[in-house]
Amino acid sequence: MTTIASDEVLAYDEAVQRFDPVLGLEVHVELSTRTKMFCGCSTVFGAEPNTQVCPVCLGLPGALPVVNAAAVESAIRIGLALGCTITPWGRFARKNYFYPDMPKNFQTSQYDEPIAVDGHLDVVLDDGSSYRVDIERAHMEEDTGKSLHVGGATGRIHGADHSLVDYNRAGIPLIEIVTRPFEGAGDRTPEVARAYVAALRDLLRALGVSDVRMEQGSLRCDANVSLRPRAATPQEQAQVPFGTRTETKNVNSLRSVERAVRYEICRQAARLSAGGSIVQETRHWQEGAGLTTSGRPKSDADDYRYFPEPDLVPVAPDAAEVERLRATLPEAPPLRRRRLQDAWGFSDLEMRDLVNAGATELVEQTVAAGASPAAARKWWSGELSRRANAEGRELASVPVTPEQVAQLAGLVESGRINDTIARQVLDGVLAGEGSPEEVVTARGLEVVSDDGALGAAVDRAIEANPDVAQKIRDGKVAAAGALIGAVMKEMRGQADAARVRELVLERLS
Ligand code: ADP
Ligand code: MG
Ligand code: ZN
Helix, strand or coil, rough: CCCCCCCCCCCCHHHHHHEEEEEEEEEEEEEECCCCCCCCEEEECCCCCCCCCCCCCCCCCCCCCCCCCCHHHHHHHHHHHHHHHHCCCEECCCEEEECCCCCEEEECCCCCCCCCEEEEEEECCCCCCEEEEEEEEEEECCCCCCEEECCCCCCCCCCCCEEEEECCCCEEEEEEEECCECCCCCHHHHHHHHHHHHHHHHHHHHHHCCCCCCCCCEEEEEEEEEEECCCCHHHHHHCCCCEEEEEEEEEECHHHHHHHHHHHHHHHHHHHHEEEEECEEEEEEECCCCCCEEEEECCCCCCCCCCCCCCCEEEECCCCHHHHHHHCCCCCHHHHHHHHHHHHHHCCCHHHHHCCCHHHHHHHHHHCCCCCHHHHHHHHHHHHHHHHHCCCCCHHHHHHCCCHHHHHHHHHHHHCCCCHHHHHHHHHHHHCCHHHHHHHHHHCCCCCCHHHHHHHHHHHHHHHHHHHHHHHHHCHHHHHHHHHHHHHHHHCCCCCCCHHHHHHHHCCC
């Protein structure tokens, strides 16, 4: 177990009283194209190491790249959805540096001619306050391979016996979306950071261009933070030059984005308050310890010897093509949520829970399959979310279809099963025993409301509990609960409780 030396931090409230945070977010998103950015290799996640490689993505001499047209389309659609201008003519560039996970010794990227520039994304916080985050650019590039450090205690290179490299990821299409420095949110800055990444993730998901799984690294966020002394008014504040920034790399959950930004504000505030200065560097978020640690120094003038890529033709989408792609943009996620919330009659809180559970589409499909919105919401944000969380899986990957959930809700609605039994039916569906109907039949789970069977059970309950029966005869109707309970127990919860109550009272009045 290694311990991490932690820096001094200032209490958050004090930090944001003394300083004004400035934020810059760089989000890398892996596109879900079938093939890589410049070759025909598969992009499927999780294959055996180094089975999805070829001369192009291994950078072998003489191999020639070809741009993936589907990736360019996705890049343009992302740019348009962010309100960017699409660059009519732009070249790729070589970003030269050495690292073992990059077989070509340069990354093919875009430098001063990105595909999309000057956009924005509006984000709304939980309390309804909204902020516009300006986007500087979105550019195309390729992912690197992955290093695996073997033998050490931490999985890091220090202390490892040897390292392995997997080039399956090398060459996967990436879009990097970079914000302009964002200022003016004060103590809400960490929340804005989180909300921005969440809104961007929703947008990319709606566009269908990426599976946006932060935990698998298909969406990764670098958070730049700096502080400047707080001024008396916003006008004066705007005159104060930006402070030195740090860049916390590869933060891999929404919650961590918020925590990392917050931590950096507290850490930098402590240094600056003590008369120290901030080192411009990359930092690493330590999820367990809840802090960032120093990475490598990083100046703005890092020299990558960028030059235009000679092996690729420029990307030059014509205006008609861009308009054709604009017509394929989906309804913006916030508008769509508003429309669905109104149609379903959900409260803000109910809708937010649904969105946070990633259940909007599932509820939509369940309603389309005939369930009431309330029932669909109840199942997906309740029981099914609980089960997904317990198993640590995405809600959408729970093995039950919206149609099956609608059928389950229908069975409850019609009184053929009650809520308790419905959960058993769900167990059966999840265990692969078939549709809810089939599980009800196979497991004999239907509620019994047939007077013959219920009447006999009621008679047995009365006989077994003579004193309770006498109380009811004496007018203490509340005592009926004990007999109803006895009948339910005998019938393993499958009796129609309302009918049992009627039968008890009929017999004892
Ligand atoms: P790099 O090559 O260092 O990653 P980028 O231009 O890709 O640089 O991204 C830098 C990010 O940091 C951008 O989002 C930018 O808006 C932001 N940024 C620049 N200066 C500051 C600053 N002083 N404080 C906070 N963020 C900043
Ligand atoms: Mg960058
Ligand atoms: Zn390849």
